[in-house]
Amino acid sequence: MPELPEVEAIAHFLREHAVGTAITRVDVSQISVLKTFDPPPTELHGREITAIQRFGKYLAVECTRADEALYLVFHLARAGWLRWSDAISAAAPKQGRGPIAMRIHLASGSGLDLTEAGTKKSLAVWVARDPHDLAQISRLGPDALDVTEKDLSRLLADSTARLKTFLTDQSVVSGVGNAYSDEILHVAKLSPFAQANSLSADAAASLHQALYSVLSDAVARCVGEDVARLKGEKRSGLRVHARTGLPCPVCGSLVREVSYADRSFQYCAQCQTGGKILADRRMSRLLK
Structure with a gap:
């Protein structure tokens, strides 16, 4: 399971490679991974990635259009991972098959897959107007690196x-x-x-x-x-x-x-x- 150090490293990587680039398309290939329906993932299309925030083991990707932000929040759980590609395949992953749960296409031609190995599926994704609106975020204790x-x-x-x-x-x-x-x-x-x-x-x-x-x-x-x-x-x-x-x-x-x-x-x-x-x-x- 990715923990604070790995999640922080992923956040750092995304800040360097994804911030400043617009999302052109989001493909959801494992519908069970999506834990919210409003706003829908299509609302992320055309939005620029403007920041990456970490909340414990959760990552929140800030996506902005006309000064209005939405957040793609995800938790990699026990067997989830993020796979980056400098040239992401234009094809959508096959529905319900394989390890890819979600594919995010960026305007630069790059993109990322959220994947999960095994049969026990715990990878979770939310689209939210504010990460703190999610019960999973609001219930978190203080960050382990901030505790005095x-x-x-x-x-x-x-x-x-x-x-x-x-x-x-x-x-x-x-x-x-x-x-x-x-x-x-x-x-x-x-x-x-x-x-x-x-x-x-x-x-x-x-x-x-x-x-x-x-x-x-x-x-x-x-x-x-x-x-x-x-x-x-x-x-x-x-x-x-x-x-x-x-x-x-x-x-x-x-x-x-x-x-x-x-x-x-x-x-x-x-x-x-x-x-x-x-x-x-x-x-x-x-x-x-």
């Missing part, structure tokens, strides 16, 4: 959630997903199962420092990269996530995994849990 240590301490004190859940709850802090929450907790040397409001002041400070350093480092690595290379760049910077069975880069212990029904997370027991091995999350307890 004081803010984070207050949010932790108000939450009984496990730290893994706390970090990935977009209504609490926006932008962090499964992968970077693993990385943040590893750097902070905190258990994913620790209760948020049980952290000491020092632990809360460590979590804030890790939150900022992990995300800002990842943004620095990703911004400026071609969109097609962002997935590889993300993988190359990970220390524990998706590295089950490999040595921890800090202590050399094996990276361990906790599995859910449809996902998993990784951690280092030596660095994060005092050597205790966490049970499979489906058992909802620690091994004694």
Whole structure:
């Protein structure tokens, strides 16, 4: 799933390649991806892309005509991606077939496809007069890179959630997903199962420092990269996530995994849990 660093890098890419160009046509090939019907996507035709905004893991493309703006908002979900082409095919993608959900043609001859792999479709697109009118945007918590240590301490004190859940709850802090929450907790040397409001002041400070350093480092690595290379760049910077069975880069212990029904997370027991091995999350307890 693209998280804050990759989404910020995509925003940067679009600011460099799409801003200042008009949309000539929008093809919707997977009708389920479109979550609004008014205004229709055809209202974007002839509008100039004037800005790209990021809200957590959402992107909003500002499209303007005669000083009136509409916004194409999208969320790439778990398996979605943006594919850029300097010379986009003039043909519309086949309806209901293949990974392309939406194709956007630009006046420069370039364009982009919003794609989604797999059979579980979660990629979502809205056309809105104001991004803040969307419930998905209005419910977001503060951006993870903007949260101060004081803010984070207050949010932790108000939450009984496990730290893994706390970090990935977009209504609490926006932008962090499964992968970077693993990385943040590893750097902070905190258990994913620790209760948020049980952290000491020092632990809360460590979590804030890790939150900022992990995300800002990842943004620095990703911004400026071609969109097609962002997935590889993300993988190359990970220390524990998706590295089950490999040595921890800090202590050399094996990276361990906790599995859910449809996902998993990784951690280092030596660095994060005092050597205790966490049970499979489906058992909802620690091994004694």
